[in-house]
Amino acid sequence: xxxxxxxxxxxxxxxxxxxxxxxxxxxxxxxxxxxxxxxxxxxxxxxxxxxxxxxxxxxxxxxxxxxxxxxxxxxxxxxxxxxxxxxxxxxxxxxxxxxxxxxxxxxxxxxxxxxxxxxxxxxxxxxxxxxxxxxxxxxxxxxxxxxxxxxxx
Numbered sequence: 356x357x358x359x360x361x362x363x364x365x366x367x368x369x370x371x372x373x374x375x376x377x378x379x380x381x382x383x384x385x386x387x388x389x390x391x392x393x394x395x396x397x398x399x400x401x402x403x404x405x406x407x408x409x410x411x412x413x414x415x416x417x418x419x420x421x422x423x424x425x426x427x428x429x430x431x432x433x434x435x436x437x438x439x440x441x442x443x444x445x446x447x448x449x450x451x452x453x454x455x456x457x458x459x460x461x462x463x464x465x466x467x468x469x470x471x472x473x474x475x476x477x478x479x480x481x482x483x484x485x486x487x488x489x490x491x492x493x494x495x496x497x498x499x500x501x502x503x504x505x506x507x508x
């Protein structure tokens with residue numbers, strides 16, 4: 356950082372801020388739990404996915420994914436179909452209602468973030484934009500477990 360000393364508490368402060376924002380946004384207009392919304396978004400990104408693969412993507416066990424998929428299927432957000440490559444397995448995909456639920460949750464979260472940004476001092480917004488850009492680049496450059504990927508920030 357060009358000669359300046361980094362704030363030693365920065366990781367803790369950032370973790371606190373991210374956690375607080377996340378908790379606040381949970382109450383912004385979504386009927387899905389954070390884990391259900393995460394699973395639904397993972398399914399949408401994949402197009403179709405086997406339940407076991409979804410468990411790995413979400414970092415959870417098969418029983419938890421089974422419960423999530425049952426909930427999402429009952430709400431009409433996902434559908435299961437036979438896997439043409441493996442008759443013992445099923446594939447899960449989102450339905451139009453599931454895609455709409457993801458978009459609505461994203462809109463609701465964006466509205467919550469917009470409220471927070473409105474509370475910021477106008478002079479602080481360029482720094483927020485730079486920080487978001489830096490964090491986006493860091494996310495692209497690292498795997499979910501924090502290891503560097505082949506992409507560079």
